[in-house]
Amino acid sequence: MANQNSLPLHERIELRYTLHKVIEFIILFLLLSLLVHRLLSFNDHGFTWLIAFLCELSFTLNWVITISNKWNIVEYKTYPDRLLQRVSKHELPPVDMFVTTANSELEPPIITINTVLSLLAVDYPTNKLACYVSDDGCSPLTFYSLSEASKFAKLWVPFCKKYNVQVRAPFRYFSNNNTTFSSNDSSEFKQEWTLLKDEYEQLSRKIEDAVGKSIPFDVSQDFPVFSNIERNNHPTIIKVLWENKEDVSDGPPHLIYISREKRPKHPHHSKAGAMNVLTRVSGLMTNAPFMLNVDCDMFVNNPNIMLHAMCTLLGSENETKNAFAQFPQIFYDGLKDDPFGNQMVVLWKFVGHGIAGIQGPIYAGTGCVHRRKVIYGLSPTDTKNGERYPNIGSGKVEMLKNFGTSEEFTKSAGDALQGNTECVNMSSKSIEAAHRVGECEYEYGTNWGIKVGWRYGSTTEDILTGLSIHNKGWNSIFCTPDPPAFLGCAPTGGPDSMTQQKRWATGLLEILLSKNCPIFGTLFANLQFRMFLCYFWVLSWGLRCIPELCYAALPAYSIITNTHFLPKGQEPTYYIPIALFVLYHIYTLLEHLQTGLSIRAWWNNQRMGRITVMSAWLFGFIGVILKLLGITETVFEVTRKDQSTSSDEGSEDSEAGRFTFDTSPIFVPPTTILLVQLTALATAFLGLRPQDQDELGSGPLEVISSVWLVLCLWPFLKGLFGTGKYGIPLSTIFKSVGFTLLFYTLCRN
Numbered sequence: 001m002a003n004q005n006s007l008p009l010h011e012r013i014e015l016r017y018t019l020h021k022v023i024e025f026i027i028l029f030l031l032l033s034l035l036v037h038r039l040l041s042f043n044d045h046g047f048t049w050l051i052a053f054l055c056e057l058s059f060t061l062n063w064v065i066t067i068s069n070k071w072n073i074v075e076y077k078t079y080p081d082r083l084l085q086r087v088s089k090h091e092l093p094p095v096d097m098f099v100t101t102a103n104s105e106l107e108p109p110i111i112t113i114n115t116v117l118s119l120l121a122v123d124y125p126t127n128k129l130a131c132y133v134s135d136d137g138c139s140p141l142t143f144y145s146l147s148e149a150s151k152f153a154k155l156w157v158p159f160c161k162k163y164n165v166q167v168r169a170p171f172r173y174f175s176n177n178n179t180t181f182s183s184n185d186s187s188e189f190k191q192e193w194t195l196l197k198d199e200y201e202q203l204s205r206k207i208e209d210a211v212g213k214s215i216p217f218d219v220s221q222d223f224p225v226f227s228n229i230e231r232n233n234h235p236t237i238i239k240v241l242w243e244n245k246e247d248v249s250d251g252p253p254h255l256i257y258i259s260r261e262k263r264p265k266h267p268h269h270s271k272a273g274a275m276n277v278l279t280r281v282s283g284l285m286t287n288a289p290f291m292l293n294v295d296c297d298m299f300v301n302n303p304n305i306m307l308h309a310m311c312t313l314l315g316s317e318n319e320t321k322n323a324f325a326q327f328p329q330i331f332y333d334g335l336k337d338d339p340f341g342n343q344m345v346v347l348w349k350f351v352g353h354g355i356a357g358i359q360g361p362i363y364a365g366t367g368c369v370h371r372r373k374v375i376y377g378l379s380p381t382d383t384k385n386g387e388r389y390p391n392i393g394s395g396k397v398e399m400l401k402n403f404g405t406s407e408e409f410t411k412s413a414g415d416a417l418q419g420n421t422e423c424v425n426m427s428s429k430s431i432e433a434a435h436r437v438g439e440c441e442y443e444y445g446t447n448w449g450i451k452v453g454w455r456y457g458s459t460t461e462d463i464l465t466g467l468s469i470h471n472k473g474w475n476s477i478f479c480t481p482d483p484p485a486f487l488g489c490a491p492t493g494g495p496d497s498m499t500q501q502k503r504w505a506t507g508l509l510e511i512l513l514s515k516n517c518p519i520f521g522t523l524f525a526n527l528q529f530r531m532f533l534c535y536f537w538v539l540s541w542g543l544r545c546i547p548e549l550c551y552a553a554l555p556a557y558s559i560i561t562n563t564h565f566l567p568k569g570q571e572p573t574y575y576i577p578i579a580l581f582v583l584y585h586i587y588t589l590l591e592h593l594q595t596g597l598s599i600r601a602w603w604n605n606q607r608m609g610r611i612t613v614m615s616a617w618l619f620g621f622i623g624v625i626l627k628l629l630g631i632t633e634t635v636f637e638v639t640r641k642d643q644s645t646s647s648d649e650g651s652e653d654s655e656a657g658r659f660t661f662d663t664s665p666i667f668v669p670p671t672t673i674l675l676v677q678l679t680a681l682a683t684a685f686l687g688l689r690p691q692d693q694d695e696l697g698s699g700p701l702e703v704i705s706s707v708w709l710v711l712c713l714w715p716f717l718k719g720l721f722g723t724g725k726y727g728i729p730l731s732t733i734f735k736s737v738g739f740t741l742l743f744y745t746l747c748r749n
């Protein structure tokens with residue numbers, strides 16, 4: 001038994017991918033050879049040679065960082081059983097659970113309440129949990145749905161715990177299991193199951209009925225605060241929907257609804273602002289040392305998540321090392337073969353696990369358990385020395401500067417920093433204080449968003465917040481239990497995917513071009529150099545559109561002007577780009593096949609990679625430039641969450657993965673690139689090219705490149721002839737034709 005206690009709670013396992021490494025180095029060698037060849041033959045070639053050289057230089061740099069990112073692929077195994085042998089259930093630390101929602105139209109409340117229900121039912125002592133929902137939409141519908149859900153939770157939570165239900169989001173549970181019971185199901189179970197299914201259906205129906213009405217319930221009676229309010233102009237609303245007074249062990253934990261104060265002209269800092277209000281309000285009510293946060297669409301898929309996370313966070317060694325445990329983002333009911341390339345399975349598998357082997361995963365905004373004191377600004381050395389958080393200052397003035405003027409809150413923050421986890425309360429006094437810390441002006445003049453809490457200044461607040469933690473020298477842990485911890489929705493459709501990618505590219509570049517740029521973290525703080533490379537790799541997504549677009553223009557330019565930008569057949573270097581092209585695609589295909597994906601999924605991801613860079617990331621880049629010039633502000637556009645009901649045999653299904661368009665200018669650049677390639681190919685095949693001089697004209701490689709781009713842009717080619725949402729709008733086509741003509745004329749002159 002003594003051995004039992006010395007077994008580790010988590011293990012780090014290094015995975016070997018020798019074949020991958022070999023291919024990675026061959027690709028690097030080929031890239032370098034190509035660069036050297038270009039340098040040596042500059043004089044014989046013109047401007048295109050220089051452009052190609054610069055593009056390839058950036059691809060090579062990117063490749064070097066990719067190799068570094070994937071150098072130590074590690075997996076963490078966690079052992080919840082060992083944890084439970086070591087500590088009894090009532091010794092486990094409390095956890096506050098946060099859910100954010102912002103718009104009841106784009107984020108249907110039925111999705112939000114399923115996430116909340118799945119959280120309320122996790123396998124963890126109920127009296128250690130509290131769930132806080134932040135509603136930036138200040139929607140009576142969301143509020144109503146939650147209050148109805150809290151009634152249902154009283155049946156649902158005990159049911160899940162009694163029968164050890166796997167998936168604790170009711171919409172999934174009742175759609176997966178259907179109505180077939182197994183022979184060993186007791187009649188009691190069948191009865192309760194039927195009752196709960198009924199109750200859940202009633203709950204969904206109530207919410208559905210309420211969706212149609214502008215005010216879903218009698219606000220004046222149920223909750224007068226909701227009458228006569230505007231979404232962007234209202235006081236703080238906090239409502240304890242359910243308080244777990246009796247401390248029952250299998251009932252639902254506390255559930256609190258929060259809609260922070262919003263006033264026009266007061267910056268609200270989108271999700272980061274919401275997270276900070278959640279942090280403060282929960283600090284006043286439960287002040288748990290750990291905080292789990294999820295987006296409203298990310299339900300719990302593995303009821304043991306808290307235990308898995310605790311395996312990496314508890315114990316004195318972890319306490320001075322690991323700041324947070326991040327679970328991967330995985331999506332449910334994803335479209336077959338990932339037509340929009342946004343399920344990111346391969347990305348998480350190789351890059352995610354690779355970064356996990358350096359300083360730990362980047363904070364991804366959802367599915368993450370944070371330490372409250374780290375969010376309050378603690379660094380690992382503060383905990384090591386056992387001193388009273390010297391770096392963030394514990395004097396009264398510093399506490400006020402850091403945490404604001406609420407005495408109740410500074411006291412609770414002090415407690416949290418000292419590891420004093422005594423539970424606060426939900427008295428009317430603390431609720432009053434909670435209203436104050438939810439006000440717009442509360443943060444003015446404080447360190448909230450700057451040194452404390454979720455960081456402001458980027459639409460990807462998650463990456464920025466995680467970076468500030470890694471800068472301090474903290475590690476993080478990539479927690480990948482089986483079955484997966486959380487499942488969420490990936491956008492389905494061209495416009496939604498593009499909006500999301502644009503926001504990411506914008507937010508990431510905002511960080512790179514600010515004083516928070518990770519280079520400073522590695523030079524002056526404790527960010528490891530290879531971790532800096534990881535951050536640089538992610539943060540520079542928005543910049544990649546420049547070499548990509550230039551490189552995409554080169555084959556067309558070469559064909560139209562009858563020149564070449566790739567080596568010609570007489571040179572031995574002719575085979576370098578061919579080998580690169582083949583090997584790179586074998587490499588990515590290998591990654592997809594090893595992840596269990598199809599060739600089709602690989603192809604979809606390849607081409608969406610090209611499309612996203614030329615459209616969404618380009619607009620992210622432009623957005624940041626406009627912000628830097630002071631012309632516009634960047635905004636957080638919420639992604640639509642589709643309510644994928646279980647009606648799988650819908651008539652539209654055959655069209656489900658088809659690319660959709662809207663009038664957004666985001667679709668102009670890819671359409672233009674497509675038309676440019678088609679024009680170039682037409683000139684070549686119709687023999688309209690100018691005479692080439694001494695065999696220097698464009699060759700098969702230029703034509704192949706151009707054809708390849710057309711294949712990548714196939715969804716747009718179909719879009720040219722599609723109708724409705726499947727067709728590229730005429731205005732977009734006209735603009736693209738205009739740009740194409742301009743390009744053609746410029747080439748000809």
Ligand SMILES: O=c1ccn([C@@H]2O[C@H](COP(=O)(O)OP(=O)(O)O[C@H]3O[C@H](CO)[C@@H](O)[C@H](O)[C@H]3O)[C@@H](O)[C@H]2O)c(=O)[nH]1
Binds near residue numbers: 100134295
């Ligand atoms: O003003 C806002 C805007 C958004 N949200 C919430 O933020 C979450 C993420 O928004 P979503 O539109 O789903 O964005 P995604 O691109 O899907 O989210 C990813 O990227 C975001 C950063 O861009 C992170 O915050 C998320 O955690 C991460 O899942 C959702 O729960 C929203 O309700 C707010 O609470 N307030």
Ligand SMILES: [Mn+2]
Binds near residue numbers: 295297488489639
């Ligand atoms: Mn989302």
